[in-house]
Amino acid sequence: MYPQRDVRVRHARDLAFSLLTPEDAFELLAFEIAERAWFEQHIEARREQFYTPHGMSQHIIECLALNAQGRMSPLLIRHKGVIIGRANLHDIDQNSARVGYRLAENACGQGIAHKALNHLMKEARCIYGLDTLTATVSVDNKASQRVLEKAKFTVVDKLPTYSQVVDQRLGCVVYQCALREKVECP
Template sequence: MRHAKDLTFSLLTPEDAVDLLAFETAERAWFEQHIEARYRHFYTPQGVSQHIVECLSLNAQRRMSPLLIRKRGMLIGRANLRDIDENQAKVGYRIAKSACGQGIAYRALKHLMKEARGVYGLTTLTAIVSVENDASQHVLQKASFDAMDILPAYSRVADKRVDCLVYQCALNATC
């Protein structure tokens, strides 16, 4: 477990299933305004448990790093390195509505960047974000990610197809 002031970043575990289900259920409407909806089955004890098993299986293969973000013990977000392959990976994060605007997404992204470089030896990170998600675009730009491409009608958010931007960051000793 790593601390960033009052935040902790920890690897997802099977023991987190109850907290994770409560978090994801409470934040579902908020998340679905900005990112693709999860399947309905995810929002069940079995669905979350299956999700955790899948994430930890990928983690054991060094293809994913699924982290939980807690503030003073309360689950407030998730941050993931996923699709880890050779020297690159994708980043993703989701932060509770009540925790937005506090720099937590930026701190989570910087944590992922440090882990990507230090633990996995990665050189490039990619993020895909809706063109309508200004807050995530701002976080990515602040963390030295550059917009590289646009993906027309790439994602379905709030029952409509949206264009997405591909952001990329070349990791170096200063990130």
């Protein structure tokens, strides 16, 4: 139904971060379907409805409504114009937010998650004026843990059996970062 895409990225140059728009629905749906099996190995599965044109449109409307309220920043990560991932600030309040990102399988291990996290940190501090970011990561996701630790996030909590992935309950680690000490705004 949707074509498979070759999203191999040789290096993290030519990256662009952009706010999700309704016009992204078809391309984002194709991306999510192509990467579904990869994502569902690491994070909770989305409902079947998400993987339909209507479900994707609803998802985008919900994300943009939260963005209009200042509670979410839903971004797409593109390499040479092609979606290779997503990066979000969500649950934004007066001082803090949660951070999350997901990358295409072929885009992993090339510094893109690090660039996405740095982009989110700068946006959180310089645009939203936030002081603290939090991230929740599976105990098995060593790559994301390294990305967070490299950005000076520290472990603040451990959540046993927090997430349901495939048929297994996974523990997660909660990381936090104080932005005032790490991000300078222009």
